[in-house]
Amino acid sequence: MRGFSRRMLLGAGAIAAGGMMRAGTARAGVPVVGPAFDAQYRAITKVAGGRWHCLVSDLGSGKPVPVVEEDADFVIEGASVQKLAVMTALMSEVDAGRIKLSDTTTLDADMVAEGSGLYLNQAAFGDQLTVANLLTTMLQVSDNTAVRLMSRFVSGEQINATLDRLGFKETRVVPLPGESRFYLGNTTARENNDLLFRLASGTLLSKESTQAVLRIMTWSAVGYTDGIRRNMSSDERARFATKHGASEDKRHDTGIMFDAAGAPLVVFSFFADQAPDADNYGATNPVVEAHATLGRALFDTYTHLSPLQSFIDPKRIASGGR
Numbered sequence: 447m448r449g450f451s452r453r454m455l456l457g458a459g460a461i462a463a464g465g466m467m468r469a470g471t472a473r474a475g476v477p478v479v480g481p482a483f484d485a486q487y488r489a490i491t492k493v494a495g496g497r498w499h500c501l502v503s504d505l506g507s508g509k510p511v512p513v514v515e516e517d518a519d520f521v522i523e524g525a526s527v528q529k530l531a532v533m534t535a536l537m538s539e540v541d542a543g544r545i546k547l548s549d550t551t552t553l554d555a556d557m558v559a560e561g562s563g564l565y566l567n568q569a570a571f572g573d574q575l576t577v578a579n580l581l582t583t584m585l586q587v588s589d590n591t592a593v594r595l596m597s598r599f600v601s602g603e604q605i606n607a608t609l610d611r612l613g614f615k616e617t618r619v620v621p622l623p624g625e626s627r628f629y630l631g632n633t634t635a636r637e638n639n640d641l642l643f644r645l646a647s648g649t650l651l652s653k654e655s656t657q658a659v660l661r662i663m664t665w666s667a668v669g670y671t672d673g674i675r676r677n678m679s680s681d682e683r684a685r686f687a688t689k690h691g692a693s694e695d696k697r698h699d700t701g702i703m704f705d706a707a708g709a710p711l712v713v714f715s716f717f718a719d720q721a722p723d724a725d726n727y728g729a730t731n732p733v734v735e736a737h738a739t740l741g742r743a744l745f746d747t748y749t750h751l752s753p754l755q756s757f758i759d760p761k762r763i764a765s766g767g768r
Contacts, residue, residue, distance in 0.1 A: 477504040479747050480513035486743045487514045491718075494736035496697070499717040501639040502744075505710050510643050513712075518635040521616050522717050525691030526562060526588045527698045528630035530641060531617050532596055533585060535605040536577070537655040547578040547658075551598050553591070563589030578658075585662045585689065586669045594627060602628030612650075614641065635715040638700050646687075646702045646710035663687035663701065672729040673699040674714075674741030682745060690737075695724040697733040703744060711748060716740065 483502065491498045501518040503510035524531070539545040553573040558566050564587055565571075577599060584592035600608075602621030605628065609617050617637045620629040644650035645659065666675055666683035670690045675683040688701035696719045703712040721733040729735070 477506055477511060477513055480504065480511075483744060483747045484514045486747065487516075487740065490736050490739050490743065494718075494722075494732045496695075496718040496721040496733045499635045499719075500715060501635045502712060502714045503639055503643060504712055505643070505646065510639070510713060518639070518715075519616075520717075521632050521634055522719060523693055523696055524617070524630055524633040524638070525693035525696055525698055526590075526630070527638060527689050527691035527700055527717075528617075528619065528633060529584050529588065529593060529691075530638070530689055530700075531609060531614075531619060531633065532593060532600070532605060532630075533581065533659060534612070534641065534650065535600045535608040536581065536596060537651050537659065538608050539600060539604075540577075541652045541655055545577060545599050547576065547581070549577045549599065550574045551577075551580075551595055553595065557591060557594045559590035559594055561590045563587055563591055565589060565591040581658070582662050585659070586665060588670065588690070593630070597625075597627040601626035612644075617641070635717050638717075639713050639715040642700060642702055642713045642715070643710075646713060660687050660702075663689065664704075672734055673737035674701060674716075674744075676729065676738035677742045678745065685745075686741070692727050695719055695721045697721045697731060697737070699734075699737040699741075703748065706749075712744065714740075714744065 487500070487502070491500075499517045499520040499522055500514055501512060502514035504513050505511075536545065540547060551574075553565060553571050553575055555571045558571065560566060563583065565583070575595065580592040580595050583589040584596065602619045605619050606621070614637050617631075617633040619631040622628060641650065645656065648656050650656070651659065664684055664687045666680065666686075670688070671683065673690050674688055675686050678686075685704045685706075686701055687704075688699065690700075691698040696717070698717045700715045700717075701713075702710050703714065705711040716737060718733045721731060723731050729738070
């Protein structure tokens with residue numbers, strides 16, 4: 447299995463058509479795995495260092511039930527996780543019929559941005575890129591140039607208006623005065639968690655847009671796998687729709703975990719600032735290593751594959767969960 451499987455497509459389709467649906471039996475009340483994973487989270491993040499802002503929600507009862515919560519309302523620079531906010535505004539315009547995924551724009555040299563992505567590595571420009579292409583590169587390889595080009599379709603003011611209409615009060619981009627372009631801005635773990643829950647439950651976007659976005663976010667053959675999905679098989683990675691973000695001392699990893707039938711099981715929003723070794727954007731940054739260990743712990747706790755205590759060993763955390 448690679449990326450967003452047929453099983454998950456069917457699950458997402460059912461969710462988008464009929465709201466939150468589960469293939470398994472719904473669980474009432476606080477999930478029994480909640481205290482176990484909360485203990486692992488506390489131990490792992492303590493060893494990693496940094497300052498954490500987190501919300502993990504179990505979806506097994508049909509609505510989000512917090513199983514881990516720490517400073518979830520702290521307003522923080524979202525870094526590339528904010529590309530989910532851009533996606534939300536863009537796909538809302540697509541759903542309204544004002545933008546088509548087949549609409550095109552030109553990749554001009556002066557729009558190329560440094561940092562994450564692939565367009566900056568080209569030797570020449572002038573490509574005609576579709577909105578679908580920009581959406582894929584923005585979410586899958588976190589391309590910063592794609593964000594700039596998106597501003598030709600949705601301005602910073604439009605994005606914020608959409609977020610406000612959807613009830614997000616702290617999640618905002620920063621419009622540049624007199625321009626359609628914007629900086630990515632701030633969010634909170636709680637609002638990110640809510641956005642992901644709405645995406646998972648099919649209440650954020652149309653069925654078609656939900657499927658398009660989740661297909662991109664679950665594809666792990668290309669894209670970011672240093673964090674949550676690092677210590678997983680390809681099949682296991684395909685059960686996670688993820689988005690990471692990194693800027694200065696901030697390291698974030700957020701997403702949705704699906705169950706074996708393709709229904710959403712958990713939404714996680716791990717934000718951290720004051721990260722140690724802040725100039726290290728690689729897999730050996732302690733917070734990124736913690737993300738990898740948390741991902742393995744999250745998967746194994748919810749699928750009962752191994753003893754819980756194996757994930758609170760500091761040596762395991764220090765080695766990236768290996």
